[in-house]
Amino acid sequence: MVVPSTFWLGLGYFTYFFSYGIFLPFWSVWLKGEGIEASMIGILLGVGMIARFIGSLVISPTIKDPANLIRALRLLSLLALLFAVCFVFGSHWAWLFFVMVGFNLFFSPLVPLSDALAGTWQKQFTFDYGKVRVWGSIAFIISSSLTGILMSANGINFSLSSLNVGWDISFDRLNAWIGHHLFGTHQIILAFLIFSIAAMLLGMLLKPAIMPVGKVKAANTHAVSFKTLLSEKSVWQFLICVTLLQAAHAGYYSFGSIYWEQAGYSSSTIGYLWSLGVVAEVVIFTFSKQLFRRWSARNLLLLSGICGVVRWGLMGTSTELLVLIIIQILHCGTFTVCHLAAMRFIGARKENEIIRLQATYSALAMGGGIAVMSIIAGFMYEHIGSGIFWVMALIVLPALFLRPKVEAHAPD
Numbered sequence: 001m002v003v004p005s006t007f008w009l010g011l012g013y014f015t016y017f018f019s020y021g022i023f024l025p026f027w028s029v030w031l032k033g034e035g036i037e038a039s040m041i042g043i044l045l046g047v048g049m050i051a052r053f054i055g056s057l058v059i060s061p062t063i064k065d066p067a068n069l070i071r072a073l074r075l076l077s078l079l080a081l082l083f084a085v086c087f088v089f090g091s092h093w094a095w096l097f098f099v100m101v102g103f104n105l106f107f108s109p110l111v112p113l114s115d116a117l118a119g120t121w122q123k124q125f126t127f128d129y130g131k132v133r134v135w136g137s138i139a140f141i142i143s144s145s146l147t148g149i150l151m152s153a154n155g156i157n158f159s160l161s162s163l164n165v166g167w168d169i170s171f172d173r174l175n176a177w178i179g180h181h182l183f184g185t186h187q188i189i190l191a192f193l194i195f196s197i198a199a200m201l202l203g204m205l206l207k208p209a210i211m212p213v214g215k216v217k218a219a220n221t222h223a224v225s226f227k228t229l230l231s232e233k234s235v236w237q238f239l240i241c242v243t244l245l246q247a248a249h250a251g252y253y254s255f256g257s258i259y260w261e262q263a264g265y266s267s268s269t270i271g272y273l274w275s276l277g278v279v280a281e282v283v284i285f286t287f288s289k290q291l292f293r294r295w296s297a298r299n300l301l302l303l304s305g306i307c308g309v310v311r312w313g314l315m316g317t318s319t320e321l322l323v324l325i326i327i328q329i330l331h332c333g334t335f336t337v338c339h340l341a342a343m344r345f346i347g348a349r350k351e352n353e354i355i356r357l358q359a360t361y362s363a364l365a366m367g368g369g370i371a372v373m374s375i376i377a378g379f380m381y382e383h384i385g386s387g388i389f390w391v392m393a394l395i396v397l398p399a400l401f402l403r404p405k406v407e408a409h410a411p412d
Helices: 005-033 038-063 068-088 093-107 108-124 127-150 172-181 187-202 226-230 234-245 250-262 267-286 288-292 297-317 321-329 331-347 352-383 388-399
Strands: none
Touching: 005 038, 005 108, 005 127, 005 187, 005 250, 005 267, 038 093, 038 108, 038 250, 038 352, 068 187, 108 234, 127 187, 127 267, 226 234, 234 267, 234 297, 234 331, 234 352, 234 388, 250 267, 250 297, 250 388, 267 288, 267 321, 267 331, 288 331, 288 388, 297 321, 297 331, 297 388, 321 331, 331 352, 352 388
8 A cells, every 4th residue: 555655654653652652651651560660660761761772873874875764663663562572471671671672772763763763754856844743743742641541541441241132141240350461451552552663564564655765875984083082171061961961851750650650540541641741742842942042052041950850850859630631731841841952952053063062962962861860760769769759859969050052053
């Protein structure tokens, strides 16, 4: 079946982030439901983040010919689905360790390769990337909300005994077994994740009307070395700053759902809270040009840092619903504004520095920093509970003073 190329790309973003909207907010809840202790949850989520870091950094660059992008996306989707199914076969920590590494290793390169495909197609025909990419954010909002609703309803209620078929048979035990093992409580998370990744693979098996073509990029012999790049004070200040700001999300990513669940909130409410954070993110991304056109990267990092101190401090202080709403709206400051600052700082660098600096930023801030803090967060949450969020606020503080002094403004 042949579909428009932009539809194929939008469907890929939608199904990927639909899956991610299940995995990111609720996977710690699934692990807890399997009887895993908080410290081990932190380790498992941390090694998953390390695997994501390796997958994006190592697997993605191996696809040098744009004509192979769709084939690679299909293969990675299949491997991610196989590892997702592997979660069904055991809950021993060693097995989960292995499966978490494999799943994240193949799941994570799907977005950078999809972005590479979008860039290739933009050279072949004109389309609005933003209008295609936004379907990913919409999918995250839908799936995180829907997963929470299904969990709050304790899954799907099968009322087989209500069928008036004249049989003198009690279906109570069958109802109970189906509800508990297939659609009950935390198991709905895994069932929904497997279903969504299968849908992603099926969507990628469709044939786009225009196949990607392009030349294999030659190595850039003029690229600046890591040593030269990091010898500049503003660069290492920038990298440390953004790594601290993003790593402070580790407590929220790893234990936010568990913390709110223990505070008495239903899974549906937790899903809505996660969705609210993404809605705030989408709004700021959409209007970033109008809001921050004349802001420097340094000032954007200051705004993000202030939002971080306030957000994590509030999260460690109160679980009142109004406060949680404020906390989630601040996601647009702690994550989105930080990312915008990074893009502005990197975009202002020399052309031969951009690719290497972008890779370093992605590796440290979006992968390595969060991975290390996720492991540490597991041990801290087990001993100090909500105090972990105050620790996250303290991690942000040094970033306020490490902001690079280079004033990189958006172009007029």
